[in-house]
Amino acid sequence: MAPKRPIRYITTIVSDISDSAGVRLLSLRDPDGWELPPATPGSHIDLYLHNNLTRAYSLCGDPENQHQYQVAVKIDHQGRGGSKYIHNELQVGDFIDVSLPRNTFPLIRDGQKYVLVAGGIGVTPFIAMMYQFDRLRISYQLHLFYRDVPPLQSTLAQLGRYGQIVLHDRANACKTIPMLLPDPHEDTYALCCGPLRMMGDFDDAVQHWDSANVSKEFFVPPERPPLVNAYSLVLKKSGKTVAVPVGTTALEALEQAGVAVQSSCLGGVCGACKVEWLEGEPIHNDLCLSPADRRNQFMTCVGGCNSETLVLNL
Ligand code: FES
CATH class of the missing domain: 3.10.20.30 (Beta-grasp domain)
Structure with missing residues (x-):
């Protein structure tokens, strides 16, 4: 039997916006205008880049808009090449294959209040969630830690109807995160997406929370334990x-x-x-x-x- 290939959808880039935080926001559509496979808040897709790299990015558009995926990519000059390719090579009108959406960071149940802690470009999965919260009138706070310039400010400016968006200097994350979190409550959920160090600060701050009310997504994989068995x-x-x-x-x-x-x-x-x-x-x-x-x-x-x-x- 031939090996099963992953399902791919061809999309075309219909717009791109770059911001001063070094982030490029791409909007992708079906070339013939068909609906794209549905995605729930927190989902990501793989982009199959023309230089044989595959990279996963959180969807950061409105999940109810099935005619468009949006991904935001921060340039990483020390990275493995995916972000540089996206920033330097891709143009509006280019075709790009994408995977079906996957969600390893789904919204945990239907809470009444969400505290979202993001580090830099780790804000992207929360943006999709905030579209949903604003639509459903669910209360939330987004705490965005950034260095130099906050990412995706024009997108964030459209959100926050039922929530609060608070910007923080990343240098103070360790001290600030414990102060941001309310006392644990069964209807309150705390979510975090950011660099490894911030995830550690978040873990320390939610130690006394029920694990069912806490969720996080890594965008930089931690070091893998050694594989010692054959x-x-x-x-x-x-x-x-x-x-x-x-x-x-x-x-x-x-x-x-x-x-x-x-x-x-x-x-x-x-x-x-x-x-x-x-x-x-x-x-x-x-x-x-x-x-x-x-x-x-x-x-x-x-x-x-x-x-x-x-x-x-x-
Ligand atoms: S390739 Fe991402 S979890 Fe294995």
Whole structure:
């Protein structure tokens, strides 16, 4: 059986806006004007760039607008090349393939109050949520920590009808975050998306909260734990067996064996490389699967294995 390719949609760039924070906001539409697959607040898509890079970006437009996806990309001069390509090469009118939306950062239930803590470009998933909150008249506070210039100011200026947007200097995040959070309450939810250090500050501040009321999304994957076991992947559908040496990810071994698995962040945060596992003892090193998901799902870009074989539904 031929390897299953991920579903891609062709979109065209219909507008782009660059701001002084080094962020380029792209609006993508179906070239023939059809609706795009629906996305819930907090979703992201992969962009399949023409230089063979795949990059995941949170959708930051109004999720009710099914004719348009918006992604905001901050230039990262030290990065792996995706943001530089998007800033320097893409033009309005270019076609670009995108994945189906995935949501590893969904809104937690229907709360009455949300406190959103964002670091820089980590504000993007919250923008989609704020469109929803403003529509549903749900109370929220967005605390945006920034360095030099806040990102996406013209987009944020359209939001905040039922919420408050507060800007903070990023240098003070450690001291400020604990003071921003109200006392825990069953109807109050705290969400965070930002750089690793800010996520640590947020974790410290919500230690006494019920974990069901707290959620976060990494946009920079933390360092992956070392993969110290060698094992074999047994692919139930194709009948193949793929050896995974020490230090190699399941994703790398599958790709070397010619088995196509979608991937993007390579750090266990975006959800792209998820496969179903059937037997064995997987080691889950990801930051996007819930305990319930882990009973049958496995992120191949970071996971390891404690048993001699891991049977996958591939
Ligand atoms: S590629 Fe993003 S979680 Fe594996």
